Amino acid sequence: MSYPLTLALGASLSLSLLGGCAMEPYPPLPDVPESEVVTGETSPAVPGSETDATAEAEAEGVAAPVKLYKGRPGRQLTIHLRSQRFEYTENGRLVRAGEVSSGSREHPTPKGSFRVLSKDENKRSGSYTNYFDQPTPMPYAIQFYGPFYVHEGWLPGHADSHGCVRLHYEDVKFVFGRIRVGDRVAVVD
Secondary structure, three states: OOHHHHHHHHHHHHHHHHOOOOOOOOOOOOOOOHHHEEOOOOOOOOOOOHHHHHHHHHHOOOOOOOOEEOOEOOEEEEEEOOOOEEEEEEOOEEEEEEEEEOEOOOOOOOOEEEEOOEEEEEEEEEEEEOOOOOEEEEEEEEEEEOOEEEEEOOOOOOOOEOOOEEEOHHHHHHHHHHOOOOOEEEEEO
């Protein structure tokens, strides 16, 4: 491969990661239906099941989720804006944590309690373009509110995005593989 081509490919990759987030004007998907919510329901523990994991968490003094969803363990992604960190938990247990880059002051990430609305492994921005005027890639995109996503991207060590939450490649790929539509996403100070 020639040096100019290598340089162009490197610039393309670098600049595509520096691009912005999706800001598509469409309404969020509906929340998980109440018919799927299970509250106070118990059944015999089956090894490896959601009930078994919840009973095990309670036995070890770890808070069990307030609500469980049929067929879904208690998964939650928490984004800490002040510390620019994330925590991914299952049934109250920390599974993975790491750095993030959330929205800048001009483009803040919304705070609150949300649910995963959709997932797209190969998402591209609807509003921002890269160096080649192509829609900016947003690999492993997890939509949590309107046009706001958690996705892979550049982490400069501070809040710097257009409102989305960027994670390192390894972290977002892991979370993307575990979290499901309907799971909780909390964005806190």
